[in-house]
Amino acid sequence: MKTTVREDRLLVVSDVHMGNRLHRTRRAFREFVQFALDHRYSICINGDGIDIAQLSLSYLVSDLTPSLGLFVRFGDNDLRIYYTVGNHDIALEHFLTDIGRMKVVPFLSVHSGDQRIRVEHGHMYDDMFLRFPRLYFLFTAIGRLAIGISPGFYEALHNFNVGFIRFSNWVLHGFGLFEKKKKEEPQGDSIPGEQPYFREGAENAGLRGFDAVVFGHTHLHGALTLADGVRYYNTGSWFANPHCVAIDQGRIWFGPVSELVEKGDPFPMSEDEVVAAITGVYPVQVLASEPVKLVAEVADR
Amino acid sequence: MKAVGQREIQRFADGEIIFAEGDTSTEMYVVRAGKIEISKHVAGHSIRLAVLDRGAFFGEMSLLEGLPRSATARAIGNVAVLVLRPGSLLLQIRRDPTFAFELLQQLSGRIRDLNEKLVLKLATAEFGNRLARSAFMMSAAAEYTTARDTGDQPAIR
Numbered sequence: 001m002k003t004t005v006r007e008d009r010l011l012v013v014s015d016v017h018m019g020n021r022l023h024r025t026r027r028a029f030r031e032f033v034q035f036a037l038d039h040r041y042s043i044c045i046n047g048d049g050i051d052i053a054q055l056s057l058s059y060l061v062s063d064l065t066p067s068l069g070l071f072v073r074f075g076d077n078d079l080r081i082y083y084t085v086g087n088h089d090i091a092l093e094h095f096l097t098d099i100g101r102m103k104v105v106p107f108l109s110v111h112s113g114d115q116r117i118r119v120e121h122g123h124m125y126d127d128m129f130l131r132f133p134r135l136y137f138l139f140t141a142i143g144r145l146a147i148g149i150s151p152g153f154y155e156a157l158h159n160f161n162v163g164f165i166r167f168s169n170w171v172l173h174g175f176g177l178f179e180k181k182k183k184e185e186p187q188g189d190s191i192p193g194e195q196p197y198f199r200e201g202a203e204n205a206g207l208r209g210f211d212a213v214v215f216g217h218t219h220l221h222g223a224l225t226l227a228d229g230v231r232y233y234n235t236g237s238w239f240a241n242p243h244c245v246a247i248d249q250g251r252i253w254f255g256p257v258s259e260l261v262e263k264g265d266p267f268p269m270s271e272d273e274v275v276a277a278i279t280g281v282y283p284v285q286v287l288a289s290e291p292v293k294l295v296a297e298v299a300d301r
Numbered sequence: 302m303k304a305v306g307q308r309e310i311q312r313f314a315d316g317e318i319i320f321a322e323g324d325t326s327t328e329m330y331v332v333r334a335g336k337i338e339i340s341k342h343v344a345g346h347s348i349r350l351a352v353l354d355r356g357a358f359f360g361e362m363s364l365l366e367g368l369p370r371s372a373t374a375r376a377i378g379n380v381a382v383l384v385l386r387p388g389s390l391l392l393q394i395r396r397d398p399t400f401a402f403e404l405l406q407q408l409s410g411r412i413r414d415l416n417e418k419l420v421l422k423l424a425t426a427e428f429g430n431r432l433a434r435s436a437f438m439m440s441a442a443a444e445y446t447t448a449r450d451t452g453d454q455p456a457i458r
Contacts, residue, residue: 003406107399109356116355124398204397207308207383209333209355 001096004109007080008277009267011036012119012245013257014046014216015237017088019060021147022154025238026063031261032244033070039265040277041246042079044108046216046235047086047121053137054088054144075101078277082108086121086217087129088140113250115212118205122215122234125201191222191234199224199232206230212252214245223254308393309384313376320360324370328384329360335380341372352377358407364390 013032018025036043050060074081081102085092095104107120123129129136139161146154190199195218202213203226212231221236221243233254235243244260246253248267253260260266269277310333313319320326322342330337337353350372353359363370364387385393394401447453 003403106402109403120399201397204308204393204400207310207333208331208397208400 001105002103003105003107004111005080005082006111007042007247008112008249009039009041010044010110010112010247011041011260012044012046012214012235012247013238013242014121014214014235015048015086015219015239016045016242017048017051017054017238018063019055019057020051021054021056021059022151023239024059024063026066028238028242028257029063030066030070032257033067035261037070037073037077037079040077040079040269040274042074042081044082044084044110044119046084046119046214047123048088048216048237049083049086050089050092052089052091053140054147056147071101082119084108084119084121087123087126087136109210110247112247115247115250115252116210117212117214117247117252118202118210119214120201120205122198122201122217125195125197125215126217127195127197189224191218191220191224191232193220194218194222194234198234199226202226202230202232211250308389311382311384313380313382315376315378317376317380319374319376319380319382320370322370322373325363326370327363327367328386329358329364329390330374330382330384332357332359333381333383336377337380337382338375338377339372340375347373356403358404361404361408 011032016025016029017023018029033043035041050064071081083092083102083104084107085096085104092104093106096106097104107118110117110119126136143154143158146157190196198215198218202215202224205213206226206228210230212233214233214235216235216237218234219237219239220234221241222234224232226232231252233243233245233252235245235254238257242257243255244257246260246266251267253266255266275281311319311330313335319330319337320328332353332355334355337357337359338349339351339353339359340347340349342348359374360370362368364385
């Protein structure tokens with residue numbers, strides 16, 4: 001299993017949750033994959049891409065099938081699809097290997113230009129997941145049952161759960177009179193609504209020589225600049241306003257997937273670059289005119 | 302020396318020695334910026350074993366085994382390293398679970414490299430032995446032929 005890769009151009013999204021009855025991704029995900037293919041980006045589905053924990057097989061088949069046809073074309077164009085495992089598809093850890101065009105990995109260290117970028121789902125920094133894993137999976141299973149009854153019932157249960165956790169914390173912390181627990185948490189800015197452990201996880205990766213860190217898992221999109229200029233991104237989820245990280249030769253763009261698909265490539269390739277990427281032949285700058293012609297001939301063939 | 306929370310970052314200038322062969326320090330390091338040269342003294346000569354880039358670990362042998370340093374680590378250019386002491390290694394793994402995975406990955410890669418070098422060396426030595434044996438046989442055969450032709454007694458080796 002290779003977790004360190006070199007990719008000049010890569011798109012990262014997370015938490016697509018294909019197969020979950022709470023939402024449909026059929027068209028939007030296909031457009032995203034088509035965009036990647038058209039603009040010569042490899043893609044990384046950064047965890048919870050297929051919602052095995054709360055799966056509806058008919059939704060999965062319906063949503064994934066249009067994109068599968070495009071996946072095949074990635075290999076033909078010397079592009080790759082990476083799939084980092086999250087907590088809703090943890091069963092895929094049994095397949096930590098290359099499955100056809102798709103490379104299933106626990107995390108990814110991307111070298112692009114002179115930048116080192118860590119791509120990881122991020123559930124390993126979720127305090128609840130680490131401290132109470134059985135409870136976490138129990139809640140997920142209850143969620144699956146609730147979705148089976150009705151998506152509306154699930155939403156109501158989810159809101160009740162969030163309220164209950166907030167109330168419990170308030171009671172456990174002495175009705176807000178004691179702040180002991182908060183002082184134990186990592187200090188500093190976080191993406192709004194996100195536990196500070198995720199930022200701390202990103203900081204730890206930064207200490208190990210990564211220039212940028214991309215997480216998912218929390219369904220809260222946002223970007224932060226950490227100590228020593230390390231950038232931290234969370235691409236949110238496809239339940240609402242999915243975001244994306246686009247990487248080109250170490251440059252990073254972060255924004256909504258809809259903006260990427262509608263407004264176009266933030267790092268457009270020149271014709272020479274496209275030809276060079278297809279043929280693997282790079283025009284020499286000093287002798288620009290002649291080699292470019294030669295490359296163009298190769299491309300025509 | 303700079304501390305970020307409880308984690309320690311050390312900076313070294315070009316050519317500065319981080320630790321020398323035989324030292325009894327037990328920290329391990331992760332390269333955060335710059336490059337590190339690992340070298341070893343053999344028969345009065347310094348042999349470069351590796352040049353480590355960002356993200357690479359070094360010094361882990363002394364931390365894990367408590368033995369003196371087996372090689373010298375020197376900064377190439379301006380270098381920043383994350384310092385891990387024996388007590389903080391488990392905490393680091395707890396905070397940063399992929400760290401353990403990458404540590405094992407790199408150790409596995411180093412064992413693979415060493416195995417390949419060992420196999421190459423053994424194969425070269427075997428080839429050398431066979432070459433010497435062949436040369437000896439050819440020389441002995443030539444002597445025997447000459448002795449037979451001239452009627453002399455062949456030399457017994």
